[in-house]
Amino acid sequence: MRALIQLRPSADLIAAVADPAVSVAPADVAGDLPGFDLDHDFAPLSVPDTVAADRAGARSVVVRGQIPDDDLDATVARLTGTRGVAGVFADPRIETNLTCGGDPAVGTWHDVQTLLHTGDLAAGGMDGKSVAVAIVDTGVNAARVEQARGGPVTVDAARSWNPPGVSGTAGQFPVDHGSMCAFDTLIGAPNATLLDIPVLQSKTRGGSTMDGLLSDALAAYAHLRTVLTDQPEATRTLVISNSWGAFSPDWDFPVGQPGNYSDNPSHPFNVIVGSLEAAGADILFAAGNCGRDCPDSRCAYQDRPIGGANSHPSVLSIGGVDSKGQRVGYSSQGPGRLSDRKPDICSYTHFLGSTVFGAKEPDTGTSAACPVAAGLVAAIRTVYPASKLAPAQLRDLLRRTATAQPGGFDYDYGFGVVNAAALLAELKNTEIRA
Amino acid sequence: MPLLTVRLSSDATLAAALRELHLTEAEVDLDYGLVAVDPDQHLYALRVSDAAATRAAAVSDAAEIFADPRIGPAHDADPDPRSPRHPPDNSAPA
Numbered sequence: 001m002r003a004l005i006q007l008r009p010s011a012d013l014i015a016a017v018a019d020p021a022v023s024v025a026p027a028d029v030a031g032d033l034p035g036f037d038l039d040h041d042f043a044p045l046s047v048p049d050t051v052a053a054d055r056a057g058a059r060s061v062v063v064r065g066q067i068p069d070d071d072l073d074a075t076v077a078r079l080t081g082t083r084g085v086a087g088v089f090a091d092p093r094i095e096t097n098l099t100c101g102g103d104p105a106v107g108t109w110h111d112v113q114t115l116l117h118t119g120d121l122a123a124g125g126m127d128g129k130s131v132a133v134a135i136v137d138t139g140v141n142a143a144r145v146e147q148a149r150g151g152p153v154t155v156d157a158a159r160s161w162n163p164p165g166v167s168g169t170a171g172q173f174p175v176d177h178g179s180m181c182a183f184d185t186l187i188g189a190p191n192a193t194l195l196d197i198p199v200l201q202s203k204t205r206g207g208s209t210m211d212g213l214l215s216d217a218l219a220a221y222a223h224l225r226t227v228l229t230d231q232p233e234a235t236r237t238l239v240i241s242n243s244w245g246a247f248s249p250d251w252d253f254p255v256g257q258p259g260n261y262s263d264n265p266s267h268p269f270n271v272i273v274g275s276l277e278a279a280g281a282d283i284l285f286a287a288g289n290c291g292r293d294c295p296d297s298r299c300a301y302q303d304r305p306i307g308g309a310n311s312h313p314s315v316l317s318i319g320g321v322d323s324k325g326q327r328v329g330y331s332s333q334g335p336g337r338l339s340d341r342k343p344d345i346c347s348y349t350h351f352l353g354s355t356v357f358g359a360k361e362p363d364t365g366t367s368a369a370c371p372v373a374a375g376l377v378a379a380i381r382t383v384y385p386a387s388k389l390a391p392a393q394l395r396d397l398l399r400r401t402a403t404a405q406p407g408g409f410d411y412d413y414g415f416g417v418v419n420a421a422a423l424l425a426e427l428k429n430t431e432i433r434a
Numbered sequence: 435m436p437l438l439t440v441r442l443s444s445d446a447t448l449a450a451a452l453r454e455l456h457l458t459e460a461e462v463d464l465d466y467g468l469v470a471v472d473p474d475q476h477l478y479a480l481r482v483s484d485a486a487a488t489r490a491a492a493v494s495d496a497a498e499i500f501a502d503p504r505i506g507p508a509h510d511a512d513p514d515p516r517s518p519r520h521p522p523d524n525s526a527p528a
Contacts, residue, residue, distance in 0.1 A: 101510045138507065164465035177507045200507060215437050215466065215481050215502045222469045243508045251503035259436065259500040267500050268439050268471045268479050275472045286508035296510040330510070367509035 002091040003067045003076075005036065006047070007084050008060045017061050018046035030063045033082060035075035037066040060086050098329035099322045099350050100294035105362035107323030109187055109353035115323065116188045116348075116376055117420040124424065126379040128189025132159065133239045133378045134224055135371070136217065139173025139198030140182040148183055148354045151190060160196040161223040163216040170196035175356050180363050181243050181371040183354035188375025188420075189382070192239075195227065200244060214246065214261060214269050214308075221272045228279050237381040238281045241374035243367035245288050245310045248300035262307035263337045270309055270338065277314035280386035282394060284374045285310040286366035287319045287343040293329030296365075304337050311336025316377075316395055319343035320369035321417050322350045325403070331366055334411035343414040344395065345402045347373035373398075373418055384427065401426050435463065438482045439471060441496040446470065451480060456493050461486035 008014075009029055016022045017029065029044045030036070042064040067075050067088075079088050099106055121127065142153045155171035162168065173179075173196070182194055197220045202212035221240075228238045246252060246261060253260040261267045265274075277283055289296035290305035299305055310317055311334075320331040328350050336342030346369065353363035362368075380394065389397075401423045402416030409415050440451050448468040452459065463481035471477040479500075482490065487499045 164463070164467075177509055180509075200505065212505050213502050214505050215469075215479070217505060218437070218471065218479060219466065219469045222471070225470070244505050245508055246503040246505050248503075251501075253501040258498065261501045261503055268437060268477070271475075271477065272471050275474070288508050289510055298506065298510070365507075365509040367507055370508070 004062050004089045004091045006060050006062050006087040008086045014059050017044045026063045029061050039064040098293050100329045105352035107351045111323040112348045121379045126382045128192030128378040131192050131237050131378045131381045133192045134195040134197050135181050136197045136242045137178035137181050138176045138200040139178045140196045141175045141179045142171035144175045144179050145183045154193045156193050159227050163202040166201045180354040180356045184368050184371040185375040189378035192378045218269050234387050235385045236280045237385050239374050239378045240283045241371045243286045243370045247298045273309045273312050274314050282377050282391045283315040284370050285315050286370040287317045288332035289330040289365050290332045291330045305332045306342045307337035311338040311342045313339040317343040318370040318373045319346040320349035320366045321346045345414050346417045436487045437479050437500040437502045438487045439479045439498045441476045455490035
């Protein structure tokens with residue numbers, strides 16, 4: 001285990017350590033301590049000597065190192081008895097406190113606007129105007145979203161679609177999760193046109209409130225293909241935001257069975273996702289809220305919770321960070337089941353935004369992170385249609401310009417946190433404007 | 435009620451799918467109908483009863499059965515703030 005050793009060397013040496021102008025190597029202070037693997041990169045520190053507190057102004061020096069776990073007690077006893085050693089202390093790993101479900105909001109949607117550089121986007125004509133964003137969710141309540149954002153919301157009822165048995169009107173569904181997603185999309189793309197696709201309203205055969213069946217999403221995607229292909233090829237755009245997933249293997253055929261969904265690229269829903277992306281759609285999926293630190297209670301996969309289309313190679317799988325850029329503890333970690341390097345990137349969540357769940361309740365989950373990223377994509381599509389910048393190219397740009405963790409890709413943050421400023425700079429360089 | 439996919443060479447209608455799969459209207463979800471999964475590959479899907487899916491897959495090489503799992507929002511509607519926070523699992527891949 002890692003340990004700190006407090007030493008009481010000569011007064012001259014203590015004075016040298018305390019003097020910022022003097023460089024003292026750890027070995028100069030510690031010498032050869034039995035059973036202690038000295039960290040030569042950790043500069044000795046001068047600290048008050050609490051053991052000798054009766055001696056006013058007395059000081060000592062601390063060095064860092066490693067003690068073998070298999071001989072811990074004996075080594076500590078030996079070190080404690082060594083001449084010049086005043087104490088041996090644990091040096092435990094410290095962690096930042098990750099944001100979890102139930103925690104208060106971290107910032108507001110205005111902070112997210114700033115982080116997305118919406119002013120720069122708007123100055124470049126990138127506000128989502130004429131770009132269709134399909135909100136595949138529980139349905140949108142446009143009046144509530146308008147109230148929350150203090151601005152108009154455009155829902156295209158003609159191109160919206162209901163699953164069989166769902167009779168509500170586009171833009172007039174009860175206030176719920178879908179309204180949060182709509183609000184969060186419009187942060188980055190305030191003038192986008194929303195297509196209301198309430199697949200989670202389905203009550204088909206055992207479905208309950210706030211869930212549906214994958215077959216409903218399959219039918220929705222068949223509809224969205226017509227939405228896409230009805231547009232002129234040169235200006236074709238369609239962004240599809242999916243803040244949902246299948247969270248239990250109990251709902252699926254076993255992995256390895258030919259009809260399985262979670263791990264099977266040949267499942268019809270995974271096929272239609274690939275087909276729609278190939279036709280020019282930008283498809284974003286929430287990575288899910290099954291992060292190891294504080295997972296959603298519904299998470300039933302023992303490992304690799306990003307599965308099915310949420311891990312499809314042709315979609316952007318979106319993890320969540322708070323407005324300070326720190327991963328939220330519930331954001332699902334990779335690797336993905338259909339493709340290894342998931343999540344792709346992280347976007348912002350857990351901010352005070354739509355308030356659809358209460359005046360002080362934040363927009364949470366990768367459910368919020370996904371439409372925030374979808375809004376940024378829609379803003380870009382205002383100027384760069386799929387004919388000029390294919391969905392795969394845009395995904396690559398988003399990954400390359402994301403603010404990565406040290407060491408690059410990891411399974412917590414993917415390729416990093418979305419970086420709108422870097423993305424805009426890169427787009428300017430590519431000279432692919434329509 | 436699983437998903438059943440079928441490849442239909444030209445006549446992509448529900449009636450043609452029922453003929454190909456030897457199914458009756460009572461065995462399929464008529465409201466759901468015939469969904470085009472990938473028209474370029476002539477691939478379509480239906481929602482059918484378990485028994486009908488098994489029988490159709492047995493009689494037609496063009497049919498395959500797939501799971502139709504429940505889906506839900508990626509949002510914990512009722513998070514428990516008292517739920518334990520798991521310490522970081524350092525054995526997990528970095």
